Amino acid sequence: MRHLSERQETLLGLVVHEYVENAQPVGSERLVDQYSLEISSATVRNEMSALTEAGLLRQPHTSAGRVPTEEGYRYFVRQLIGETELPADEKRLISHQFHQARGDVAEWVQLAASVLAQHSRVASLVTAPRPEKTFFKQVELISTQGRQVLMVIVLRGGEVRQQMLTLAEEIPADRLDEWAGQITRTCAGMDASGMAAQAGRWTGLAIDVIRLVGEVMARADAVSSGEIHRDGLTNVLAQPEFADSESARHALVLLEERSFLEEVLAKALSPSIGGVQVVIGGEGAWEELKDCSMILARYGSAEHATGALGVLGPIRMSYGRTISAVRYVAGLMSDLVVESFTGSS
Amino acid sequence: MRHLSERQETLLGLVVHEYVENAQPVGSERLVDQYSLEISSATVRNEMSALTEAGLLRQPHTSAGRVPTEEGYRYFVRQLIGETELPADEKRLISHQFHQARGDVAEWVQLAASVLAQHSRVASLVTAPRPEKTFFKQVELISTQGRQVLMVIVLRGGEVRQQMLTLAEEIPADRLDEWAGQITRTCAGMDASGMAAQAGRWTGLAIDVIRLVGEVMARADAVSSGEIHRDGLTNVLAQPEFADSESARHALVLLEERSFLEEVLAKALSPSIGGVQVVIGGEGAWEELKDCSMILARYGSAEHATGALGVLGPIRMSYGRTISAVRYVAGLMSDLVVESFTGSS
C-alpha cells in the first residue's frame, strides 16, 4: 500500500471528492466525463483496481462503482488535502460575526457552534474555555433571606461561581463583608488544595466559607469541560446515510451522550493546541462512531484557559472544507480567549 | 359531535390507547379481542362509524382500521383522561433524584429534562427559572488586568450576571470597592428603568457602571427565558412516525429552533402556574407542529421566579402518563424554586 503513483493519488482524490458530493459509488466512466480526464475509462479502471487492492477503495457490490474505505479517507486527509483555507469572504463574514459577539463568553461559544454547523453542514460541538486549574481570587458574601447567604466566588481569569450557604445564625451584612474581605486578602491566588489546607486555621463562619469555596474549586477542577454546546443536529439527518431512523438515532445518541463526547474530546485532544485532529470512523478505538468522523481542535492558551470544539458527521464528509472551518474558528476563539485574559481591548 | 354515549366514549378511549401502543390503525375485531368486550365487532363497527362521523376517528384508507383524529385526541384528553397520577414508586424515585441535586439551579434544570425524557419517552424542554422582572441588589468591581474590570452584578433572587468593563484609566482596587459600595447602597432595589434614570446623577466611573448594569438588567428582562435545556431528542427518532428522515428532520428542526420554542412557550403558557397545557397538533396556530403535540407547564411562583418545562413528541403520545409526569416534575420544580427563595432549608 506504500507508494501510490501520482496518477493514483489524483484518482483517489477525485473519487473521494465525487463521492462526497453525490453519495453514490463512482464509476470509471463517470469520473472521466465529470473531470474531463485525458485518459480512458479503461485506464481508470485499472488504477481503481490497484487502489482497491491497496485497501483505499472498495466496491459496495461486485459491479458497482467504487467508494473510499476508511483507510482511503485517511490517506486522502493525510496526504492530499494540503492546507486548504476557507475562502477570504467567508473568513471575513465569520470574523465579523465574532466581533459582534465580543464580551460574553457564552455568546462566543454559541456563535462558534452555529458558525461551524453552518459552514461544515454537519453537527458541531463547542465547550466553553476553562483554565487547566482554578485559582481563588475573591469571594463575596451576600445575605439574601434570613440565614441564607449567597457566596459569589471569583476565580482567576474572571470565571464566577455561586453557591448557597446556610448560616447557623443570622449575621449582619457588614460583618459578612468583613469576613469576605479577610478571606479574600488571605487566600487570593490559592488553588483548591491550598484552600482545603486553610480551613483549619480559621474560626466560625470562615471555616464553612473556605471549605465550600475549596469544594467548588475542586469540583471545577474535576470536570474536564463544562456544558457541551451543540448545534446543527439536523444537518446530519439531512445526510442520506442517516436516512433510516435507526442509523440516525445511533448518530444522535452519540451527540446526546455527554460522557461519550467527553471521553472522545479528552482522548483525541490530549496533544496540543493549534493542531486539528481528524478521527475517521472511530479509528478502531470507538466502536460507536463506526460510520462517523469527528474533526476536533483545542483552542485557547495553556496558561490561561482552553476549550474544545469540533464537528461530528458522516464519514462521507467534506474534509477539506470542514477542517479549515474548524481550524479557523479555533483560531478566532483562541484570540478571543487570550484577548479577554490579557485585557487588550 | 356533542353527546357521545358512554359506550362511544369508552370505545374512543380504547382506540386511542390501542393506537398509542401499537402505532397501527385499530380494527373492530381486534378491539373486541384485545379488551374482551361484551359486544360484537359489528356493534363496535357501528359505533366507530358514528365516531368517524363525529370527526373523532378517521380511516387512513377505506377498509383500514381507525385512527384518532386530532379532535379525537383532544376529546380524549379533555374528557376521558381524568386525573391520572404517576405510580407512587416512580414518584418516589423522581423525588429522590431531585433531593440529591438540591443546591444548584443548573443541575435541577438538567435533571428535570432528563427525568421528563425518561418517563415520557419523548423529547423534553426545560428553561431555568427567572424572575418576571429583575431588581438590582449589588454590584462588585473586580480589577483583572490593567484597565479591564469585571463587574459582578447580583440581582434580587440571587441571580448573578457578569460583564466586562474597560476603564479610561487604571483605578486601584480599593477605590473600585468604594464605588461599588456606594452604587450598591444607593441603587439597591431598583429596576432596569430606575437604573437608567440614575446614571445622570453620578460622575466618572459610576456613570459607566450604572449604565452597564442597567443594560444588563434590561437585556435580562427582554429575553423571555434563558437557555432552553433539551433532553431525549433520540426518543422521538425511535417513534415509527419519524422513521423517514424527512419527518424526523422536521421534528428536530423544531427542537433546535430557539425562536420557535420561545414563541410556543410564551403563547401556550400565558395563563397561570400549575395547570398543564396540552397542545395537540399545532391547534391551527402552529403549522410547524402539525404532527406533534406538546405538553407544557409553567413552574415556580409569580413573586419569585418562574420557568417552563414540557415535552414535545408525536401526536400519538401516551397523554395520561406524560401529563402526569409533566405535572409532577413541575410541582417539584416549583417547590425547589420557592424553597430556594424563602430559604427554608
Added chain:
DNA sequence: GTTAGCACTCGGGGGGCTCGAGTGCTAAAC
C-alpha cells in the same frame, strides 16, 4: 338495538422482470 353473514376494498409484501451502470478481461494499438 344487536349481530351474523357476506361482498367488497385496498395496502403491503413477495416474486419476477427489465434495465443500465459498472466491472474485469482480452486483444489490439501506441
Added chain:
DNA sequence: GTTTAGCACTCGAGCCCCCCGAGTGCTAAC
C-alpha cells in the same frame, strides 16, 4: 510496457403484478 477499444457478465434498483388478509359497510335476521 502502457493504454485503450470491445465485449461478456453481474447485480442492484425500480417496476409491475398479483395475492392475501385485515377491515369495512350493508343487509337481513334475531
